[in-house]
Amino acid sequence: MENKIETLSTVRIQKSDDLYKVVDTLNRTLKEQNLMFGLALDEDDNETAVFTIYRT
Numbered sequence: 001m002e003n004k005i006e007t008l009s010t011v012r013i014q015k016s017d018d019l020y021k022v023v024d025t026l027n028r029t030l031k032e033q034n035l036m037f038g039l040a041l042d043e044d045d046n047e048t049a050v051f052t053i054y055r056t
Contacts, residue, residue: 005036006055012042015049023051 013019019039026037034056042048 008053
């Protein structure tokens with residue numbers, strides 16, 4: 001059986017020092033609903049974070 005990860009939504013937001021805590025809490029709370037959350041810095045702007053929601 002093949003594991004697929006589907007991107008549901010991506011949004012760019014202002015970077016915040018505690019943003020990773022929100023993403024961590026979402027991942028821990030909603031993993032049983034087959035949801036996963038990602039956070040990365042924008043490649044072109046270090047003050048912008050990219051938040052992505054995935055279905056696993």
